[in-house]
Every structure is written in structure tokens, then in C-alpha cells.
Amino acid sequence: MKKIVLAEDNSTLSLLLKFRLEKDGYQVLIAEDGKKAIELIEEHDPHLILSDIMMPYISGLEVISHVRNKLKKQMPIIVFSAAGQEEMVLKAFNLGANDFMGKPFSPNELVIRVKRLLSI
Amino acid sequence: MIDFQNFTEYFKQLPIILKIIWVLIFLLSISILGLILYLKKLRINLRANEKKFVKFQKIYEEILINYLYAGDEENKISTEQEKLINKIKREIKSKFKRNIIISVMSKLIDDISGEMADSIILFYFETGLINHSLKKLKSNKWNIVASGIKELAQFKVTDVNDEIIKHIKHPNREVRNEAQLYLVGLFHFKGLEFLDNFKTPLSEWDQIQLLETLQNFDNQEIPNISPWLKSENHSVVKFALKLARIYNQFDVIDTLLELLKHENQEIRVQAINVLGYFQDTNSKDFLKNNFVNASEEEQIAFFKLLENSADSNDETFILEHIKSDVFEIKLAAFKILKINNFEKFQEVKLIMEDEQCIEIVKFLENN
Numbered sequence: 486m487k488k489i490v491l492a493e494d495n496s497t498l499s500l501l502l503k504f505r506l507e508k509d510g511y512q513v514l515i516a517e518d519g520k521k522a523i524e525l526i527e528e529h530d531p532h533l534i535l536s537d538i539m540m541p542y543i544s545g546l547e548v549i550s551h552v553r554n555k556l557k558k559q560m561p562i563i564v565f566s567a568a569g570q571e572e573m574v575l576k577a578f579n580l581g582a583n584d585f586m587g588k589p590f591s592p593n594e595l596v597i598r599v600k601r602l603l604s605i
Numbered sequence: 606m607i608d609f610q611n612f613t614e615y616f617k618q619l620p621i622i623l624k625i626i627w628v629l630i631f632l633l634s635i636s637i638l639g640l641i642l643y644l645k646k647l648r649i650n651l652r653a654n655e656k657k658f659v660k661f662q663k664i665y666e667e668i669l670i671n672y673l674y675a676g677d678e679e680n681k682i683s684t685e686q687e688k689l690i691n692k693i694k695r696e697i698k699s700k701f702k703r704n705i706i707i708s709v710m711s712k713l714i715d716d717i718s719g720e721m722a723d724s725i726i727l728f729y730f731e732t733g734l735i736n737h738s739l740k741k742l743k744s745n746k747w748n749i750v751a752s753g754i755k756e757l758a759q760f761k762v763t764d765v766n767d768e769i770i771k772h773i774k775h776p777n778r779e780v781r782n783e784a785q786l787y788l789v790g791l792f793h794f795k796g797l798e799f800l801d802n803f804k805t806p807l808s809e810w811d812q813i814q815l816l817e818t819l820q821n822f823d824n825q826e827i828p829n830i831s832p833w834l835k836s837e838n839h840s841v842v843k844f845a846l847k848l849a850r851i852y853n854q855f856d857v858i859d860t861l862l863e864l865l866k867h868e869n870q871e872i873r874v875q876a877i878n879v880l881g882y883f884q885d886t887n888s889k890d891f892l893k894n895n896f897v898n899a900s901e902e903e904q905i906a907f908f909k910l911l912e913n914s915a916d917s918n919d920e921t922f923i924l925e926h927i928k929s930d931v932f933e934i935k936l937a938a939f940k941i942l943k944i945n946n947f948e949k950f951q952e953v954k955l956i957m958e959d960e961q962c963i964e965i966v967k968f969l970e971n972n
Contacts, residue, residue, distance in 0.1 A: 497666045497713045501721075504670050565716075568821060591719035 487603055488512045488529055492522035492536040492548060493565070502535070505592045506599065519543025523551055526558075533603055534562045535595075538573045546576055553581035561602040565590070661702060665709045668693065672728060673721050682731065693732045703737060707756060710734075714759055729760040742768055747777035754780070758787040766792070773799045782811050789818045794826065800833050800841050807840040816847060827852045834860045839869050846875045850882050862888055865895075873899075874906045881910030889914070893922055901931060908937035915941045920949070927953060932961065939965050 489511050493499045496517065503513040514529055516522035520542040526534065534552065538545040545564055552558050561583040566574050574585050584598055616624065668689055675685035682690070697703040714725050729735055738760075741753025750772060757765055772784040785807075788796030797815075800807075807815075833845035834857060842864070849857055864876035865888060880888045892899070892907045899907070908926075911919060919941070927938040939962070943950045954966045 495712050495716055496662070497669065497709050498716045500666050501670050501673065501713065501717070504674060508674075569817060588716045589714075589718040589722065590716070592717060592721060593719065 486510065486512045487533070488514065488531040489533045489535060489599070490514050490516060490522060490525045490529065490531040492516040492519060492534070492540060492545065494518060494537060494540050502592060502595065505596060509596055509600070511599070517541075519545065519548045522548050526552060527556065530558070531560060533560055533599060535565070535599070536562065537565045538570055538577060539567070546573065546580060549577055549580040549582055563595070563598060563602070657701075658705060661705045662709060665693075665696075665702075665706050669709055669713065669725070669728070673724055676724060682727070690728065690731045693728075697732060697734060697737065703734070706732075707734060711756070711759055726760050735760070735762060738762070739765065739768070742772070747775070747780050750775070751777070751779045751783045754783040754787050758783070758790045761791060763791050770799065773803070774805060778808070778811075781805060782814065785811060786814060786818060789815050793822050793824060794819065794828055797828070797833075800836070800844070803836070803838055803841055806838070807844055812840075812844045812847060815844070816851065825852065827854065829856075830854055831857050831860045834864060839872060842867070842869075842872050843875060846872070846879055850879045853883075855883060858883065858885060858887070861885075862891070865891060870900055870902065874902045877903060877906035877910055881906070881913050884913045885910070886914050886916075889919065896922075905931065905933045905937075908934050908941075911941055912937055915945055917945065920946060924949075924953070928959065928962070935962060936965050939969055943969050 487510075489506060491499055491502055491506075491513055493502070493515070494517055499515045499517070503515055506513045514525045514531065516525050518541040519536075522534075522536060522540075523543065525531070526548075534548070536545040536548050540548075543551075549562055549564070552560070552562065562581065563584045563586065564574065564577045564582045565586050565588055566577075567588045574582075574587075577585060583602060586595060586598070616627065619627070672686050672689040675683055675689065677683045693706060697706060710725055710729060714722060717725075735757075738753045738756040741749045741756070744750050744753070754769055754772065757769070766788065769784050769787050772780050773788075775781050775784065785796075785799065788799055790796070827848065830845045830848050833841050834849070836842050836845070846861075846864075848854065849861065858880070861876050861880055861883075864872055865880075867873050867876065877888070877892065888910070892903075892910070896904060896907065911923070915923065923938045923941050926934055927942070929935050929938065939950070942953065957963055957966065
């Protein structure tokens with residue numbers, strides 16, 4: 486079963502995505518902030534990371550930087566961003582994110598992107 | 606007992622001023638103790654409420670998500686969804702629980718789109734939560750009215766705009782702001798019609814929020830903004846100037862030229878900036894003739910405009926102001942000269958004695 490770490494501070498959205506991705510056969514580990522996300526990534530070495538950009542304690546950008554530069558991992562990373570965070574998205578891509586979805590987004594579309602990245 | 610008797614006798618013998626001090630000390634001590642106990646109780650209650658909130662939030666999150674995934678393709682609402690709706694109908698009788706349910710739904714509706722977002726909106730209608738939002742509009746408290754409008758906007762209740770428009774002139778800024786966001790959020794540019802007769806100030810923050818909301822829409826067809834540029838409400842004019850620039854409203858150039866004579870300096874400056882952005886040349890003669898009487902901000906804005914539209918006819922004017930006392934004007938003048946007539950720039954450079962001008966020239970030569 487492929488593991489996904491989902492870093493998102495909106496608990497309702499996390500639960501919704503977890504439910505949706507588990508229905509498609511993925512194991513989803515939820516982190517409510519960037520600090521917890523890093524802990525989960527180090528502990529579980531997931532196949533894919535979904536991360537919001539704006540999170541408490543450690544931002545999504547720092548999570549990407551940690552994964553790419555410190556852990557030297559190349560698993561796909563999809564970032565979520567709210568409208569008006571275009572600069573942040575560019576920074577995320579520069580740091581090594583593979584894809585992004587602007588909020589509000591369709592959970593079904595997210596699942597399609599997850600499947601595409603995990604099938605490569 | 607003896608101690609108490611001694612104390613009362615001692616107290617009776619005291620001078621009046623000391624008696625008052627003792628009584629005050631006693632009363633203050635009692636008050637502080639009472640306040641400490643009250644704060645302690647308040648803190649315990651808050652903690653308990655927080656725990657209760659988290660507990661119910663988890664329950665309602667699960668119910669909402671179960672509802673979202675319980676739909677079937679045959680019916681608009683499946684039997685399973687019907688059960689969950691009925692459960693929530695019972696829960697929302699409690700104000701505390703109702704607020705939690707609304708906050709859970711609000712958190713989700715802001716972040717998702719598509720079929721699921723539509724399904725949440727249906728849930729909002731079917732559970733009767735909409736009636737509670739509508740009731741809030743009748744409240745005497747401004748914060749309740751504002752939250753009611755916000756909910757109606759979030760869950761896209763379009764058919765109550767007549768009710769919302771009544772609050773567009775509300776004495777409280779927050780209520781006005783929510784009403785504006787409702788109209789623009791649901792009716793896009795058409796929602797801006799409230800500006801036609803808007804008398805209250807539209808704060809900078811209100812304007813930013815409106816512009817941000819407008820940018821989220823695919824249809825960017827903007828109505829005629831000329832009437833807003835002519836509004837007696839200065840904040841509406843400033844907002845219309847922002848719209849003119851963001852949505853490239855070249856059709857309103859004539860109205861922008863009229864604004865160069867506006868009584869408000871900020872508007873005049875903003876109009877020059879927009880004309881500069883449009884690389885307009887028709888305003889140059891008026892601005893040159895009026896330059897001496899213009900404020901420093903207008904003069905700087907005019908030189909910024911010239912950076913975009915200056916030609917050889919402007920050279921004399923630029924040379925006249927190359928030694929201006931205003932740094933921004935001096936810098937712009939040299940920049941224009943360098944781009945439009947490099948030979949003249951070299952010539953002027955040699956006769957410059959002013960330290961600041963020499964620094965500007967050096968900077969421009971290296972950049």
C-alpha cells in the first residue's frame with residue numbers, strides 16, 4: 486500500500502482528503518503542521534507528500550526544502566496554495582515541488598494528480 | 606477569642622483615618638480574592654468549552670464527510686444522506702452546536718470546489734442552517750449581522766440580495782464590508798452597482814478585498830466605470846481608478862483627464878499614475894502648464910508619466926527640471942534624457958556640479 490503524508494492545518498479538509506485517498510487504496514498519514522509533517526516523513530518515508538504552503542510552526546516551503554536538501558528524497562510533492570500566493574508557489578517549485586493546486590480545489594482532481602505522479 | 610476582642614478594642618481606639626485605611630484594605634482583599642476566584646472559574650469554563658468544541662468539531666467533521674461520500678448518482682439526496690441531514694437538524698437547535706457545525710462547513714467550503722462544494726451548499730439548505738443565517742440579519746448586534754451576511758455569501762445564497770443591500774449603508778464598517786463582499790462575491794462586477802449611490806467611505810482594506818474577490822472570476826467583463834470616476838465620494842473615485850488600471854479601461858481616458866483638475870490631491874496623483882500606465886500623451890500639455898502650481902506628489906507622478914511617454918518635444922521641459930530640488934524628479938529627468946537623447950545626456954553630465962546629480966549619472970551609467 487502506497488503511503489502519503491498529508492500536511493494541512495485545516496482538519497476538516499485533511500479528513501476529507503484522507504477519506505477520499507484511502508478509498509483509492511492509499512495509506513494517508515495526517516500532519517496538522519509542518520513540524521509534525523517532517524517527523525512523519527522521516528519516520529515513514531512516504532511515496533508522496535501533499536502539503537499546504539501556509540502552516541503553523543514550519544511552512545510548506547520549509548518542509549519541501551527539508552525533504553529535498555536535508556533528507557535528499559525525490560518523492561513527488563504536491564503543494565496547496567490559496568489565491569494570491571503565486572510567489573510562494575514559484576518558490577515551492579524552485580525548492581523542488583512537482584505540482585500545485587490552488588484552493589479551492591476539487592478533491593477528485595487531486596486524486597487524479599496523485600495517481601498520475603505515483604504511476605510515473 | 607481574646608485576640609479578636611483585643612483587635613476590636615484596638616480598632617476602636619484608632620484614629621478615624623487609620624480606621625478607613627483598615628476597612629479599605631479589608632474590602633480590597635475581599636475584592637481581589639473574589640476576582641481571583643471568578644477568573645479561575647472563567648478559565649475552567651473556557652477550557653471546558655474548548656474541549657467540548659474540539660469534541661463536537663470532530664463529530665461534525667465526520668458527519669459532514671460521511672454525508673459528502675454518501676451520495677448516489679440516482680438521487681439528489683441518498684437515504685443515508687437524508688439520515689445525516691435529520692441528525693444535524695436536531696443538533697442545530699443548540700446555538701453552541703450550531704456554531705460549531707457552521708464553522709466546520711465554512712472551513713471546508715473555502716477550500717474545495719466542484720461537486721463536493723455544491724453538496725455542502727445543499728446540506729446548508731436542507732438542514733435549515735440557512736434560516737438561522739437569515740435570522741441573524743435581523744439582530745441588533747452588528748457582529749451577528751456581519752456573520753449572517755458572511756454565511757449567506759459563503760454558501761452562495763443569491764436570492765436574498767434585496768435583504769443584504771439594506772445593510773450596504775449600515776453604520777458599522779464590518780457589516781458594510783461583508784455586504785459589499787456578498788454582492789461582489791456572488792454577482793461579480795454587477796455586484797459593484799452599489800457604488801452608484803454609495804455615500805460612506807470605502808476604506809483601503811475594503812477596496813483590496815473587493816479587488817481580490819473580483820480577480821477570482823473567469824468573466825472579467827467590466828461595466829462602464831465612468832460614473833464611479835465622477836462620483837462625489839472620493840473613495841469610490843479612488844477605487845474606480847484602481848479598476849481602470851487593473852482592467853485596462855482605455856475608454857475612460859477622457860474622464861481621467863478631467864480628474865487632473867479634481868479637488869482632491871490623492872485623486873489627481875492617482876489619475877496621473879493611471880494615465881502614465883496607459884502611456885497617455887494628451888495629458889502632457891495640461892500637466893506641463895500646471896506644473897509650477899502642482900503639489901510635489903503630482904510633479905513626481907508627472908515625471909513618472911513622462912518616463913513612459915516622453916518624446917523630443919518634452920526635452921526642453923525635462924532640461925528645465927534636471928536640477929530640481931526633488932530627488933525623484935531629478936532621477937526621472939536623467940533617466941528620460943538617457944533613453945531619449947543619449948548625446949544630450951553625455952553633454953549635461955559634463956556640466957553637472959551637484960553631488961547628487963553626479964551620483965545619479967553614475968548610477969544610470971552602470972544600470
